[in-house]
Amino acid sequence: MLYVELLAQGLVQGSIYALVAVGLTLVYGLLRILHVAHAGLFTLGGYIGVLVTNATGSLFLALIVSMMVVGVLGMAIYRLCYQPILDKPPYVALIASIGLFIAMEEIYRIVFGPYGISYQNPPLQSSVEILGLSLRMGEVAVGGGTLVLIGALALFSTKTRFGTVWRATVTDPDMAESFGVDIIKVRYLNFFIGSALAAVAGVMVALLNNLVEPTMGSVPSYKALAIIVLGGLGDVRGTLLAALALGVIEAFGTIYLGNYLDRDAIAFAFLILVLMVRPQGLFGRA
């Protein structure tokens, strides 16, 4: 029974990693930028979620507002921060992104206070029994929500015209452009979708912990980087699998390795181990 519970916990945690990491891997696939500031958007998503829920009482409305605002901000970050330095060596964008992320966390601390904010009436706190497992509604919502969103993303990218254009641009930007694709528009869309997914993850984490604090993005940020590397950088399917795998490995690792390594170190030990054997990532192509 312990195993099943650990597995379930791991999958819930993994879903959150997946939502954050998909946005990162989309940006990397398109622009070859490690978008560390993505986790700043995740945190902002959590803040907006809690603030709007407390103001209106509707979690659903909060989710929508959070996705829209954070999505648009993601597009602004692309336009104002990344577009002007795309032709520079890759470390330039990486370091700029780290700087931006640190500054964002500090701004949240200054604006919203260092101790974080919580839901006045936390929604989805009741628990349900599924297959003999007692789960909180929030955890079920996280798992289900992730499944729905990722499914919608998969449908959008394979079944719609814009989705096809998007995938074509990721595969070969020059070729896509010569076929008349407006690649700038694709990039905006890319940042909007990725950032909106991070916002959802932020709202969900806020729900699970009933707390949003300025630094809540730090750990997911670094782990999401590890995940997209494991997934083979830019590979969405690999990223999803790596996110779920990491969630499960952490859940088990905390029990069995907890005396030697803390939870965060387990993820990176796994990452380093994998990279030494497969430098292109678990699911990356050589």
Place this chain on the structure above:
Amino acid sequence: MLGLSGYEISLITSMGIAVIFALSLNLITGFCGQISLGHAAFYGIGAYSSAMLTKAGMPLAMGMIGAVVLAGAIGIVVGFASLRVRHDFLAITTMGVGFLFLGVMRQWDFVGGEMGVSGIPGSGLGKPGFMILVLGLVVVTVLFSLHLKRSWMGFSFDAIADDEDTARVIGLDVSRYKLAAFAMGTALAGLAGALYAHNVRFIDPESFGFVESITVLAMVVIGGIGSVFGVIFAAAVLSVLPLWIQFIDEYKLLLYGGLLFAMMRFSPGGLAGIAQKLSSRKAVKVPGGGSA
């Protein structure tokens, strides 16, 4: 002594340690173009080594040598990673090394776990004596950096930073030079860490976290990647600014983050790049600015 107050002496000591630490990263990231997001781990390895050795009764010199050797040895192991993975993969791997170091230190009771190590022996030289020791080591580090930059090895580093594949084609033993850069850079970080440990006399895992890694990277980047004097200037200013002005301490991270971002966004060559541009209108290329 020397007409300096105790406060000024400790300020100069911290400044000197920061300069050595920043120059150590400059060897790896600046000269050889290998980005590291986990450099604070080696600073930490040095600090812990020297702290444990001197607490076990060894003299200060042995503690410092132990710190240099251990940090350098682990640095070579991490250097092997740089032979396996490149660019963005390397950045994430080194970041992972940083977190791994923290994770191990937090759980390892022998080195105090979360509580850290307290009661680390002082240098035995008194505050002014220790400051002079640190400044002496700063001078040695600076001279070494300048010499290295103009040596055959420095030119090879430069070639590898610019374009690793081309460097390999013209017959440079890229792997050996990369390992050398990691070995020297991490050993030097170990030295800086040892000095830090005997200066503050208390260390815990949090002193060597991701923020420290980014802080030292900020010094290198803001000074100008690869520029010795730019990095010295940035390290000196950024390390004492928060101590000098309490107001800045509160907003230290905002300042670092903002500066990092603004520097990359508007002048990727750092202060050295700006200085170069101002002094010569012809300058179009950033000095020593290799690709990561």
